[in-house]
Amino acid sequence: MVTIEVVLGDITTENVDAVVTAANESLLGGGGVDGAIHRAAGSRLAEAGAAVGPCSPGQAVATPAFDLDPPVRYVIHTVGPVWEGGDAGEADVLASCYRRSLRVADELGVRSIAFPAIATGVYGFPSEQAAKIAVATLRSTPTAVERIRLVAFDEATRDHLRAALR
Numbered sequence: 050m051v052t053i054e055v056v057l058g059d060i061t062t063e064n065v066d067a068v069v070t071a072a073n074e075s076l077l078g079g080g081g082v083d084g085a086i087h088r089a090a091g092s093r094l095a096e097a098g099a100a101v102g103p104c105s106p107g108q109a110v111a112t113p114a115f116d117l118d119p120p121v122r123y124v125i126h127t128v129g130p131v132w133e134g135g136d137a138g139e140a141d142v143l144a145s146c147y148r149r150s151l152r153v154a155d156e157l158g159v160r161s162i163a164f165p166a167i168a169t170g171v172y173g174f175p176s177e178q179a180a181k182i183a184v185a186t187l188r189s190t191p192t193a194v195e196r197i198r199l200v201a202f203d204e205a206t207r208d209h210l211r212a213a214l215r
Contacts, residue, residue: 064120067121
């Protein structure tokens with residue numbers, strides 16, 4: 050059975066097999082968590098992203114982790130939905146990000162994985178609603194992953210994720 054943990058911190062320093070990045074469709078790097086992961090992994094991450102991109106919202110693809118510290122071996126890139134008020138299928142796309150990231154993790158033999166709060170930054174998805182979707186999707190998706198860490202960048206997001214876990 051999978052264990053889900055919520056932490057406040059820097060996803061680039063997580064002690065996991067894979068980290069998920071909230072990417073843009075080009076997979077070339079961006080702001081927020083994606084920019085932080087790209088900076089930590091080095092320039093080869095953007096080159097690898099260009100080779101496998103573009104990636105549509107709700108999809109996920111993997112690249113090597115390059116300069117991220119071991120044991121991180123993979124970066125799983127997923128593209129969240131841009132918030133348009135909630136009536137444009139955003140919740141389904143966000144859930145798909147988590148499901149497909151787990152599917153990619155399973156294909157790679159990943160046992161531990163760290164997720165950011167996908168789409169809650171510049172894409173504008175409300176943090177509380179996103180937390181509920183993340184936790185419900187991760188709990189209901191069959192996976193061989195043993196440990197999932199939900200890494201919040203700020204205390205409000207951490208609190209929403211913790212509440213969703215209860």
